[in-house]
Amino acid sequence: MVVVSPKLSRRDFLKLAAVTGTAVAVAATISKEQFIFGKVFKEGAKLEAATGDVVAFTTCYGCLGRCNLQVVISPNKLPRYIAGSIYTRNEGGLCAIGASAMLHYLSPARLRSPLLRVPTSERCKGDFIEITYNDMLDILVNGDNAALLKERGWTYGFKGMKEINQCCPERFAYFTGRDQYNPAENTWFAAMFGSPNQGGHGGFCATNVASGGSYVLGGTWWEYGAWDSRYTKLLILSGVTQDHFPTIIRREITKVKERGGEIIYMSPERIGNFGQVADEWLPVIPGTDGAVVWSIIQLLLTAWKNGVKAIDEEYLKWYTNAPWLV
Ligand code: SF4
Known part of the structure; x- marks a missing residue:
């Protein structure tokens, strides 16, 4: 088994990423199904028996497909991808991003600890110092009264969550990034804090997609909904974004096309994945597709x-x- 040192130069990291991507591409073109379903599982079992490694199931967060995959976890080494999981919607398929996702742990550019902007520096100047997680939490809770800031004589004009919670919880606005179920988390967390000001990407569009998908496809999002792609004769793609084109959808669209189905793409633009697979393009004016x-x-x-x-x-x-x- 190859052991990779976590201390890599940027050049080595790029080389390693390129080699991994090439290996995945070659494996995919030789005999992908055989590679995934046969050899890799046997190799995985051998690894587990020989070294005590654990083969675990996880999810790729490289794009909205959330392909399931298997990784090898071993003591003192990075988790390593071995195969897409055959038990879920991606049916064992992963793209090169998913296959090399674990390499981000080797990136020299990754964050290793919280960063604090020096208060005298201008925003966007990149003048940061590394701090510990304990100091970060101290600042979050106690604001300018945190031990590290007092010690350095630094102030940001930040009251800290403790004081905000006591004086004016509604001034706390909790917004989060993209994930499906964060509206529930946001609502709960902000409500417990005493603020009605909460939201997130998932609250604005993804939740609607999830409930709509459950009604018409039987599952949230068309990636996971198990729609009857084998029997679909006409697929109209409307209001879709280009990032909804993971391995799962590529496979489903292939099934539609292999059985003679037709695909109509309704969008102002014809670039990107959907435009390439569509038989017909309906160029609507933005906002009129509904x-x-x-x-x-x-x-x-x-x-x-x-x-x-x-x-x-x-x-x-x-x-x-x-x-x-x-
Ligand atoms: S399509 Fe690729 S990047 Fe997207 S979830 Fe699957 S493996 Fe990850």
Whole structure:
């Protein structure tokens, strides 16, 4: 087994990343299925038995696909990717980003400890010092009264969470980045603190996608929804962002196309992944795709085929929220 020293120069890191990416690409082109389902699992089992390594399941956060993957975890070494998990939606497939994700631990540019901006420096000047996590938490709770700041005579005009909680909790605004379920965490955390000011990316769009996906696909997001791609004859991609094109979707779209299905891409632009796989492009003016979709729905609701309604009204009535929407 190759042991990689965590102390790498930037040049070595780039070389290592390039070699890993190339190895993944070569493995993918030779015999990907055999590679994933056969050899790697056997090798993984051998590793586990021989060295006490643990093979664990985890999730790639390289993009919204959240592909499941297996890694080897061993004492005093970096976790190492071995294969995509065959048990989930990505069916064993990963892209080169997922396969090399663990290498970010070797990046010379990664953050190793909290950084504190020197108070006399201008913002964006990059004048930071490294501090410990204990000092960071002390500053967060006690603001300018934190031990490190008092010792250095530094002030930021920050009261600290303790004082804000006592005097004016509504002045605390809690906003977080992108993740699916943080609206629940945000609401709970901010409410416990006493502030109504909370939100996050997930609260603005991802939650709507999740509930919509559950209604029409049976699962949150089309990446995870187990939609019937094997039987889809016409797929209309509307209102999708380019980052929703992970391994899982590439596989699902391949299934649609392999069975002769057609893909229509509705978007102002034709660049990127979806534009490349689509059979037809509907160039809508930004903000009008909703109106186009409603027009299609209206046509579907009124269309007849061989003397019967073209859509399954009973299904819509009993298994979707269409009666409230239409
Ligand atoms: S498609 Fe690639 S980057 Fe995205 S989750 Fe899967 S392995 Fe990670």
